[in-house]
Amino acid sequence: MLRDIDKLTDKTLLLESSVIHDGQKLYRLINPSICRDYLYFRMLNITDTIWDNKIVMYTKENSTSTIIQCNEIDMQQLEDLRIFDYRDNVWFTCSRKNKDRLFETLLCNFNNDCTMIDKVHYCIKSDTHIKNLVPLVHEECIFLIDVHREVSYQLSDSDRDNLTERKIDLSLKPNNVNLYGSTQYIQIDDSIYGGIVHDLFYVGRQRYYIHYWVEIDVSRWTLVFISRPFIFRTFGIEFASGLEKTSSGHYQILFGYQDTDSCTCFVSLQQLRFGNNTDKLV
Numbered sequence: 545m546l547r548d549i550d551k552l553t554d555k556t557l558l559l560e561s562s563v564i565h566d567g568q569k570l571y572r573l574i575n576p577s578i579c580r581d582y583l584y585f586r587m588l589n590i591t592d593t594i595w596d597n598k599i600v601m602y603t604k605e606n607s608t609s610t611i612i613q614c615n616e617i618d619m620q621q622l623e624d625l626r627i628f629d630y631r632d633n634v635w636f637t638c639s640r641k642n643k644d645r646l647f648e649t650l651l652c653n654f655n656n657d658c659t660m661i662d663k664v665h666y667c668i669k670s671d672t673h674i675k676n677l678v679p680l681v682h683e684e685c686i687f688l689i690d691v692h693r694e695v696s697y698q699l700s701d702s703d704r705d706n707l708t709e710r711k712i713d714l715s716l717k718p719n720n721v722n723l724y725g726s727t728q729y730i731q732i733d734d735s736i737y738g739g740i741v742h743d744l745f746y747v748g749r750q751r752y753y754i755h756y757w758v759e760i761d762v763s764r765w766t767l768v769f770i771s772r773p774f775i776f777r778t779f780g781i782e783f784a785s786g787l788e789k790t791s792s793g794h795y796q797i798l799f800g801y802q803d804t805d806s807c808t809c810f811v812s813l814q815q816l817r818f819g820n821n822t823d824k825l826v
Contacts, residue, residue, distance in 0.1 A: 573600065576798040576806040577728075577786040579627040579634050581605050582658050583798075584786075585806060586623060599625065601658045614661035617650070626728045626785060628679045630686060634658050637667075637688065637728075639675035647675040649688065651699065667707070668697060676725035680737055682762050691723045691741050691758070696765060713766040726755065727787035727797070732813070735763035740784040740797065740816075743773070753782050757816040771817055776809065777801060 569592075573585035581604045589596030597620045599612040613619070621640040628635055635653040642648050651665040667688060668677060680687040680696070688697040691712070698708040717723060722743050729739035738759045745752055755776070759769035776782050776799055786798030786808075794810045801807045 569596070571596075571598075572804060573806055574800040574803060575624065575783055575785045576800065576808070577625055577627045577636075578788045578796065578798055579629050582627060582634055584625050584627045584636070586625070586800075587611070596620070597623065601654070603658065610659050612654075612659070612661060614652075614664065616661070616664045622650070624676060624785070626678050628681060628728050630681055631684070633662075635679070635686075637677060637679050639677075642669065649675070649677045651679075651686070651688070665699075667699065678725040678728050678739065680729035680739075680760075680762070682731075682735075682737065687762070689725060689729060689739075689760075691725050696762075710765050712760065713764070716767045716770055718770075721756075723756065723758070726784040729760065730787055730789055732759060735761050736768065737762060738769075738813075738816070740787060742784065750780075752780060755782070755784055769817065772819065774819060777807065 570590050571587045572590050573587055575586040577584040583602040583604065585600045585602065587598040587600045599619060599622060600609055601612055602609045622638045623640065625636045625638045630653070633653050633656070635651065638650050638652070639647050640650065648669040649667050651667045653662050654660065655662040676692075677688045677690045677697075680689050686699045688699070689712070690697070691714070694712045694714050696710045696712055698710070700706040700708070714723070723741045724744060726742045727740045729737040732738045736759050738757060740755050741758050742753045742755050753775075754773040756773060757771040758767060760766065761768045776784070776797075781800075781802045783800040784797060785800060786796075788796045790796055790810065794812055795816060796808060796810050798806065798808050
């Protein structure tokens, strides 16, 4: 039994249509993330089999979209961006495959108006097929959280390649659950930060996601809360990739749905922790 955070309808689509035209090609906008006045979308070519992957930044204030360019890195290789606020700029983490086909995590920051990547910081090169390291900003420091490996990495201001590694105590997690990073973490109270993580499993070749709301006390790097498992809309591919606290005190969650649509919902902290007292049979 899985509880449903919110009963989503067509009104929860972040975009009226996630399919856009660019010349003779069709693209989908998926895996959205949010920071202040900006929305990020992953833009994938669905017209032909040629890999075509772009970064799109949308500015809510003036309703403009920009396809981001950067000479330092191959933009085709970047995926799973999480944008976040750090020192009055929009930054992001992302994954890419290196020449050995293993994932590595990059930390980058945009320029002031989010029209281009200002600087690329190479952070973590993985020796396994693990990605989805997600950001947490605490007391003016950037941490990258690898919830699967139960590790946090603190980045040095003076040397972005110098990482301080800390073990995260996840003993509160059920033994039969494997956690992977989804959204960035945001501050709930003092040293408590919350975020959405997921577990992933397959039935045949079809993959399925279930989600958990977790809270970590960064003063002792300990998991202090984990919700029951939940889904957003239907049992299948739902990738939560954006989280922001609104001025009303609710939380806006952005997620990709079935690799076809960008969706959003607004929930309270109470709902994230304990659901709507409705069960959904899977």
